[in-house]
Amino acid sequence: MAKLNFRYGAMNCGKSDTMISAAYNYTENGLAVVTIMPELAMRKPGFTTSRAGKEWPVDIATNDETAIREEYHRFIGERLIHCVLVDEANFMTPEQIDDLEKIAKLDDTSVIAYGLRSDVQRRLFAGSQRLFELSDNIDKMITMCTCGRQAEYNGRFVNGGFHVGEPIVMIDNDQTSVRYQSMCANCYHDNSQSPGAITA
Numbered sequence: 001m002a003k004l005n006f007r008y009g010a011m012n013c014g015k016s017d018t019m020i021s022a023a024y025n026y027t028e029n030g031l032a033v034v035t036i037m038p039e040l041a042m043r044k045p046g047f048t049t050s051r052a053g054k055e056w057p058v059d060i061a062t063n064d065e066t067a068i069r070e071e072y073h074r075f076i077g078e079r080l081i082h083c084v085l086v087d088e089a090n091f092m093t094p095e096q097i098d099d100l101e102k103i104a105k106l107d108d109t110s111v112i113a114y115g116l117r118s119d120v121q122r123r124l125f126a127g128s129q130r131l132f133e134l135s136d137n138i139d140k141m142i143t144m145c146t147c148g149r150q151a152e153y154n155g156r157f158v159n160g161g162f163h164v165g166e167p168i169v170m171i172d173n174d175q176t177s178v179r180y181q182s183m184c185a186n187c188y189h190d191n192s193q194s195p196g197a198i199t200a
């Protein structure tokens with residue numbers, strides 16, 4: 001029976017890079033993959049991109065209204081799919097994560113979902129919560145804080161100032177001055193107490 005897998009980590013832990021490598025490896029071995037990603041998280045329309053400069057086309061771009069399993073069945077038709085790869089799954093709704101679980105269990109196709117555990121206020125994303133509830137396998141991807149400790153949280157800087165207040169979701173692309181940095185609890189608190197920090 002196929003499994004639902006959740007691989008989570010803080011920003012910049014290499015999630016997209018790992019997913020793109022997986023897509024490449026499956027495809028190179030003649031195995032079909034389908035890639036799914038929320039549109040709002042795309043830095044380049046139609047693609048998942050890694051900070052290391054790799055990119056891979058997204059087959060199904062979603063928004064909150066997308067019925068993922070229906071879209072998936074329409075997209076694959078009669079084809080046999082070996083693995084479904086999902087990037088930025090934290091941004092999906094709980095109902096969409098339920099659909100991913102059905103693809104694993106009812107359609108018997110492995111699903112690997114990558115995503116953040118928590119937002120800039122260190123609260124679970126709704127999609128991540130549902131993935132923690134339903135996944136067969138949960139792997140943590142490790143990344144380091146600039147101080148050398150293990151990073152657990154996502155700090156955010158806007159125009160250079162620490163900003164983890166509303167809005168919770170801001171996309172860091174070339175058009176914005178938003179920068180995310182994975183950090184340990186100590187550095188998160190240090191930055192929260194810095195002059196001008198926005199924390200609510």
Ligand SMILES: [Zn+2]
Nearest residue numbers: 145147184187
């Ligand atoms: Zn630190």
